[in-house]
Every structure is written in structure tokens, then in C-alpha cells.
Amino acid sequence: MRPNESFRRSLPLLPDGLLRAQRGLRRVAVGLDFSLQSEFALARALRLPLAHGAAFSVLHVSPPLDGHTAPGGTVDGERCLRRSVTSAVKRLRQRPDVDVREELRTGDAPHEAAALAKDQGVEVLVVGRPPPTQPVKPLPEDAMVMRLVREVDASVLVVMPHPGRVYHRPIVAVNFSRESRRALELTMRLCPASTPIEVLHVVDLREDEDAPLAEQLLLRQEHEDAARRALGRFLAPYRETGRAMEIRLRFGDPCECILAEARERDADLLTLGMSSANPPTALTEGVLRHSRCDVLISRHAAPPATLPDGGGAPAS
Numbered sequence: 001m002r003p004n005e006s007f008r009r010s011l012p013l014l015p016d017g018l019l020r021a022q023r024g025l026r027r028v029a030v031g032l033d034f035s036l037q038s039e040f041a042l043a044r045a046l047r048l049p050l051a052h053g054a055a056f057s058v059l060h061v062s063p064p065l066d067g068h069t070a071p072g073g074t075v076d077g078e079r080c081l082r083r084s085v086t087s088a089v090k091r092l093r094q095r096p097d098v099d100v101r102e103e104l105r106t107g108d109a110p111h112e113a114a115a116l117a118k119d120q121g122v123e124v125l126v127v128g129r130p131p132p133t134q135p136v137k138p139l140p141e142d143a144m145v146m147r148l149v150r151e152v153d154a155s156v157l158v159v160m161p162h163p164g165r166v167y168h169r170p171i172v173a174v175n176f177s178r179e180s181r182r183a184l185e186l187t188m189r190l191c192p193a194s195t196p197i198e199v200l201h202v203v204d205l206r207e208d209e210d211a212p213l214a215e216q217l218l219l220r221q222e223h224e225d226a227a228r229r230a231l232g233r234f235l236a237p238y239r240e241t242g243r244a245m246e247i248r249l250r251f252g253d254p255c256e257c258i259l260a261e262a263r264e265r266d267a268d269l270l271t272l273g274m275s276s277a278n279p280p281t282a283l284t285e286g287v288l289r290h291s292r293c294d295v296l297i298s299r300h301a302a303p304p305a306t307l308p309d310g311g312g313a314p315a316s
Contacts, residue, residue, distance in 0.1 A: 023189050024051035029103075030126040031113055031148070032060045034080045037128030037159070042084060044163040044294070045126040046091045048190060050098055057101040058085050059116055061109040078104055109144060110151040117154040124186075124296075126157045138289035149288060149297050153276050155186060158288065158295045167191045167294075170269040171198045171248075173258050173287075176234050183273030183298035188243060190269070190296070196244040199235065200261055202254040203227050224249060255286040262293055271296040 030045040032038045042058070050056065060081045085102045092098050105112040117125060129145045139146055149156050172187050174180035187197060203223045208216055231247050238245065250257040262270045270291055272284055276299055280288075288295050 024049040025054060025123050025189065026051045027055045027057075027120055027122050028124050028126065029057040029059055029113075029116060029120070029122045031109070032058060032081065032084055033109075034060070034077075034084075035128065037130060039128075040162050041126045041128035041157075041159040042088065044157070044159045046088060047163055047166055048124070048126075050092075050095065053097050053099070055099045055101060055120060056088065056092070057103050057116065057120060057122070058088055059103040059105065059113060060084075061105045061107060061112045064107050110147040113148060114152045117152050122154045124155045124157050124190075125152055126159060128159045131160070146285065146288065149280055149284070149299075153299065155299050156297045157190075158291075158297070160292065160294055166195075167269045168195050169198075169265060169267045170195065170271065171200055171258075171262055171265060171267045172271040173200045173202070173254075174231075174234065174273075175201065176230055177273065179273030179275050179298065179300065181234070181273075182300045183271045183296070184238075186298045187269070187271045187296065188238075188241075193243065196246060198246045198248055198261075198265065198267075199231065200248045200250065200258065201227055201231060202257040203249060203251050204254055205251050206253065220251065223251075255283050255290075258283075258287055259290055262291060267293050269294045269296060271298055273298045273300075276300065 025048055028045055028048060028050065030038075030042050032042060045056070058081065060077055062077045081102060081104050085100060089100050092100060103116060105116070113125060116122065125148070127145060127148055129139070129143075145158055149158075167190060170187050170191050172180075172184045174184060184197070184199065191197065203220075205216075205220060205223065208219045211219065227249055228247070235245060235247075248261065250261060258270065258272075261267070270287065270293055272287060272295070274280055274284055274297060280297070284297060288297065
């Protein structure tokens, strides 16, 4: 038995039921810099489930000092973007209802992506990230992907390997918050209805490390029982969806446990939730820097708290 895992195996939590129709995405954007990784991002975006009449925006942002005739200038960027858009239209030829949009902008890429997401109400922005080096090194603080997650007020799907198929081994890390619930629901929209979803909760026991061993074991059991009850309540609304879900508990540092779970389960998608009201946490950025699979940062604005007199105040 590994000390940071639940001693019980993952158990199906939800019974079989009638599978509900998958609700596709209505507004998707994919960011391109014409690198191999951004081509992977486009290929993944084209595999996402799109709703009827969805808008599919292909975005390229040229640096503000690009020349109009020099190699690599905006003219070349426009030509490359046009080829990518043409390719996307061909891939979606069976979906004439989807509106494929060409978005060529000039300026700072994260700023322009944030503006596009706000203007078009983008649900998911799909971007690629550089492949891991050998030996594996984390993404730097100023990496483009890190800036996009910080600045774009929309969910961001960060694509790593070539998307050979639709997602079939997703993991959603939850802490029972509103953001976690929305992260789970967005993952359900991205994955086929027949795909089981692993719901992972990490219990941080580091505060109990100084207690006597017998007390540590007792506290661990209490925490595990409480976590399983909380998971049951958290997932209760989805019992009638027919979606197969598995629960998984780990104990230890949340970032290390989430990454270890993704590696051991050979996950192809790892989802975390965050609020637009707050900047990304150390956990979110740590997972994003070190993950070897695709990462979905599910981002949703937190509703304002309502005062007794009917006024509104920002949520803390």
C-alpha cells in the first residue's frame, strides 16, 4: 500500500442509467503561432464536440513591430492563418452549421486573446505548449501558456501530445467548490458520454505529520471517511446522467498527488477549476508547469455576493 493513496481501490460511484445527450460547445477559439504544437492544438480543437451553430475562431496574433513585407511579418502571418482556416473548414465540411472565423490581430498575444474571449464569449481557448525537454524542466514563469491562463477570462485547454483520438482517460481534481463542480461539468461536455471520468480528491495531511503515529492513522481514517461522504454529496446531482464516474482519494501534497495520479493512470486530460475573481493558485500553476498530458483550466467568473439590502459586493 502506498502511503499517499487510499487503501481502497477506485470504485464506480454512479449506477448505470440513461445516457443523456452530450451538450456541445458553442464558442471555441484556438490560438496559433504556426508551430507544431499549435497545429496539435488546432487538431484537438477540431475534435471537440461543437453545438449546432457553434462559432469556431482561429486566432493568430502578430507582434506589434512586425513588418508588412519582411519575412515573418503580418502578410506571411495572414497567409498562414488563411491556410489553417481553410484546413479547419475542410475538416468541418460535415458541419456546415459551424461558423469558422479567421482572427488576425496585432499586439500582445495574451492581451489580444483575452479581448477576443471577452468580445465573443469564448467558452474554451485551445492552445499548445512546448514539448517537455529531457531532462524534464517546468515551464518558466513568463511562458506564453502561463500568461494566457493568468490573463484570459475563459477556460483554457493546454494541449501537449498529438491528439490521436477523443479524450478517453480524463481526471478531474476536485475540492468540492463551485469551481470544481463547473470543471467536472465542462469535462463531461468535452468527453463522449460513454467515457468514464475519474474524480480525484486529495486530502492534505501535512498538518498532522507531527502527531504520534497512532493518532496520525486515526486522523487519516477520519479524513478519508469524511472525504468519501463529501464526494458522495458532491456527485449526487449526476446520478441520473448515466455517466460512469470513479472516485479516487490520495493523501499528501495536492500538486504532487495530482501529477502522480495522472502519470500512474496514464491520463490524457487533467482538469482543474479556478475562479476569475482570483489569480491562478500555486496548485494550478504547478500542475500546468509539470503535467505531461493535456490540462484543462476551467475558469468561470464567481457570482457577486448579495448584501441583505439587495446590494452587491465582490466575493472574497
